[in-house]
Amino acid sequence: QIIFVPAEGGAGEPRVAASPETVKRLAGLGFDVIVETGAGQGSRIPDDEFAKVGASIGKASDVSKADIVLRVRRPSDLKGYKTGAVVIATMDPYGNDAAVQAMAKAGLTAFAMEFMPRITRAQVMDVLSSQANLAGYQAVIDAAAEYDRALPMMMTAAGTVPAAKVFVMGVGVAGLQAIATARRMGAVVTATDVRPAAKEQVASLGAKFLAVEDEEFKAAETAGGYAKEMSKEYQAKQAALTAEHIAKQDIVITTALIPGRPAPKLVSAAMVASMKPGSVIVDLAVERGGNVEGAQPGKVVTTANGVKIVGHLNVPGRVAASASLLYAKNLFAFLETMVDKETKTIRINPEDELQKATMLTNGGAVVHPAFAKAAE
Numbered sequence: 001q002i003i004f005v006p007a008e009g010g011a012g013e014p015r016v017a018a019s020p021e022t023v024k025r026l027a028g029l030g031f032d033v034i035v036e037t038g039a040g041q042g043s044r045i046p047d048d049e050f051a052k053v054g055a056s057i058g059k060a061s062d063v064s065k066a067d068i069v070l071r072v073r074r075p076s077d078l079k080g081y082k083t084g085a086v087v088i089a090t091m092d093p094y095g096n097d098a099a100v101q102a103m104a105k106a107g108l109t110a111f112a113m114e115f116m117p118r119i120t121r122a123q124v125m126d127v128l129s130s131q132a133n134l135a136g137y138q139a140v141i142d143a144a145a146e147y148d149r150a151l152p153m154m155m156t157a158a159g160t161v162p163a164a165k166v167f168v169m170g171v172g173v174a175g176l177q178a179i180a181t182a183r184r185m186g187a188v189v190t191a192t193d194v195r196p197a198a199k200e201q202v203a204s205l206g207a208k209f210l211a212v213e214d215e216e217f218k219a220a221e222t223a224g225g226y227a228k229e230m231s232k233e234y235q236a237k238q239a240a241l242t243a244e245h246i247a248k249q250d251i252v253i254t255t256a257l258i259p260g261r262p263a264p265k266l267v268s269a270a271m272v273a274s275m276k277p278g279s280v281i282v283d284l285a286v287e288r289g290g291n292v293e294g295a296q297p298g299k300v301v302t303t304a305n306g307v308k309i310v311g312h313l314n315v316p317g318r319v320a321a322s323a324s325l326l327y328a329k330n331l332f333a334f335l336e337t338m339v340d341k342e343t344k345t346i347r348i349n350p351e352d353e354l355q356k357a358t359m360l361t362n363g364g365a366v367v368h369p370a371f372a373k374a375a376e
């Protein structure tokens, strides 16, 4: 079977869905791999490196030969795709019903990597974690670059530079890495979340936990380990607690998300206005509506009182070379579970736990339970 890896750079995506390591292993499993010329450019992988491990270098139209297409993002143009082709990518299906239906209509079997269950066996396939981890790291790097002061305390002959105070809001995978990174850079770190499990994790990284710990907080974690959307009352209590704290911070990094819902608004314009000039806020949730009032997707906004609000898009793409290596490995691990060792082809099995959770379209229909209804 033929696997095709397109260049997504044209769509402003510097990452790529395969690496020399995964191409080599795919070839080892018996696949013919075609990598579009320039696919690795944004991740510093020249065509040569793919060719050396057995890929042929092709062009965009080679997608028409592919039984399997590995991508970072959902394809926007389905021209040339074979009926029955398997597409594995992050599909961003919420609010994009028409695009999901188009894939069904084109007869594609589309797998949405973001729905990979968070079970031990699938940890190696968890693209949300691999990319969020790097985003959390990069958020601190971006904040430090916008901040006109040093992060660590420096005691010098000429005087003492105080350590920066960093507040991380939302401590999932991205938030935990942001805490660890800010700590390594010498900042004094506090953090908040609505899930009680976060408290211990924050402490273990040497940061201080701050949250409204009422009855609702104690029940805020779903069975899947995600946050619930909190009540208006809780949000008001949370805002009161954080308002006072934020005014004293130098850097705020927000990462709060709720699956399938808009990001919760955690930082109001009044809170931003209470911060000192030169303070920096990085809103990692900006693509999902943002945690911070005034954050703008793709922009660094400076407010009237001199606070910078950073709203970079595709933050994992800002560390593309690292992000692609991990993402490629995630996809390879998933694909490997589908391979029939004897026939050296992949077996679509809607009953398989991992395929069932991630399968968005198959056999001409939208099959994922969260989206099938909208498609009727």
Ligand code: NAD
Pocket: 118, 119, 120, 122, 123, 126, 128, 129, 132, 169, 170, 171, 172, 173, 174, 175, 192, 193, 194, 195, 197, 198, 224, 225, 226, 227, 228, 230, 255, 256, 257, 258, 259, 264, 266
């Ligand atoms: P996410 O990206 O969905 O959300 C980021 C964080 O924002 C979460 O910690 C969430 O609790 C928090 N949040 C939501 N609403 C908030 C609010 N109003 N105020 C403050 N914080 C708010 O989260 P994620 O990084 O995907 O992690 C979700 C969970 O999954 C965590 O418990 C994580 O440890 C767990 N996880 C498990 C595995 C595994 O077992 N394989 C892998 C990765 C993550």
